[in-house]
Amino acid sequence: MKNEQSSNTLLCITGSIAAYKSADLARLFKKNGDNVRILMTDSACEFITPLTMQAISGNSVHRNLLDETAEQAMGHIELAKWADTILIAPCSAETISRLSSGRADDLLGAIVLASKAQIYVAPAMNKNMWSNTATQNNVNSLQSRGIVFIGPSKGEQACGDSGYGRMSEPEEIYETIKMSENKFLNGKKIIITAGPTREQIDPVRFISNNSSGKMGFALAEAASKSGADVTLITGPVSLECSNKILRIDVKTAAEMYVESKKYITDADIFIGCAAVADYSPVIQNQNKIKKSSSKDMQILLKKNIDIIASLSREFPDKKFMGFCAETEKIEEHAKVKLVEKGLDFIVANDVSKKDIGFDSDFNEISVFTKESHTHFHKASKNLLAVQLINMLSKNNQSIH
Numbered sequence: 001m002k003n004e005q006s007s008n009t010l011l012c013i014t015g016s017i018a019a020y021k022s023a024d025l026a027r028l029f030k031k032n033g034d035n036v037r038i039l040m041t042d043s044a045c046e047f048i049t050p051l052t053m054q055a056i057s058g059n060s061v062h063r064n065l066l067d068e069t070a071e072q073a074m075g076h077i078e079l080a081k082w083a084d085t086i087l088i089a090p091c092s093a094e095t096i097s098r099l100s101s102g103r104a105d106d107l108l109g110a111i112v113l114a115s116k117a118q119i120y121v122a123p124a125m126n127k128n129m130w131s132n133t134a135t136q137n138n139v140n141s142l143q144s145r146g147i148v149f150i151g152p153s154k155g156e157q158a159c160g161d162s163g164y165g166r167m168s169e170p171e172e173i174y175e176t177i178k179m180s181e182n183k184f185l186n187g188k189k190i191i192i193t194a195g196p197t198r199e200q201i202d203p204v205r206f207i208s209n210n211s212s213g214k215m216g217f218a219l220a221e222a223a224s225k226s227g228a229d230v231t232l233i234t235g236p237v238s239l240e241c242s243n244k245i246l247r248i249d250v251k252t253a254a255e256m257y258v259e260s261k262k263y264i265t266d267a268d269i270f271i272g273c274a275a276v277a278d279y280s281p282v283i284q285n286q287n288k289i290k291k292s293s294s295k296d297m298q299i300l301l302k303k304n305i306d307i308i309a310s311l312s313r314e315f316p317d318k319k320f321m322g323f324c325a326e327t328e329k330i331e332e333h334a335k336v337k338l339v340e341k342g343l344d345f346i347v348a349n350d351v352s353k354k355d356i357g358f359d360s361d362f363n364e365i366s367v368f369t370k371e372s373h374t375h376f377h378k379a380s381k382n383l384l385a386v387q388l389i390n391m392l393s394k395n396n397q398s399i400h
């Protein structure tokens, strides 16, 4: 864990089973040397005791708006001014709704209204509550007021359901906040390609691959939070991105190349995370090819342009990060691609492992440069994206 610049962090805990993870969160901030104060709603106290949070933070817990003794020690306006960062984790659907309406009849609502601090929200709720239009409208309203959402993640929920609604893991929340606070990529322009490409054979058939786009989208969100101006050029995926990101949707490798070339001219960094199809049909039939009962069918394929290799040759002044999926001799193959494609970084993952890679929310990666090798243990793609952007940020001095 890096020792980032320390700050005053107000960790607000609301009523969710994920509240037990808040103890770990407080510990991560404390370990970094941050001053941590804790605010708990009444429902939060049903899940984790104020005593636990007091022991971890080293400060008494703030609970009520109209508590004379607490107000004498540090009034709510004073607390709102004290905080550099306000993190609400876990944040329930009820709290999201209350904050969206600007309610000030409890300590949390009043502080959020009174503070000029950057506010982060790590939601935790049942998947249907999260996807409900009422919640999504509230989220959009809070985002438009500059509040940054971290998660929720997808996975098993305490209620037995599985989907988006789990609070993100403490390390992901912590790393995202530290990256956002430092804004190392402020003013930098980043182009990211994501997802698969789709090479049409006829109007109903195509050649594509299993890429979900999750890693590329996670990188785009992380880079944007780090202050970068992000253009995300994506193949067909069923993912959404925040409205701070310029999203360009494409289908084929040829279209992805055209858009990449258009946007790279004034960019600083190009991240090629897309699983670009290596080949496309020489002929794209205008009509559906008829099935023949007697004959096999042959489709002649031509090689697609290697987008990242071509751009790195044409724009040697930019930084290039490529990805590769390997099943054997990972280091050897990755290093050959690093040189052949003219990259500064190559991120290699082992796709022979079943629980990580293509459609998974998790990955395990190794990053190679000409001089170094860094391994990142199995983690969510969101956390790995933050770690990769942090790594790029550390090279910031050499990105002009």
Ligand code: C5P
Pocket: 193, 253, 272, 273, 274, 275, 276, 277, 278, 304, 305, 306, 307, 308, 309, 321, 322, 323, 324, 325, 337
């Ligand atoms: O050669 P391989 O497909 O393993 O290389 C993967 C890397 O090259 C990724 O960064 C991918 O986005 C990029 N690539 C590309 N254009 C292609 C094929 C791969 O930019 N036609």
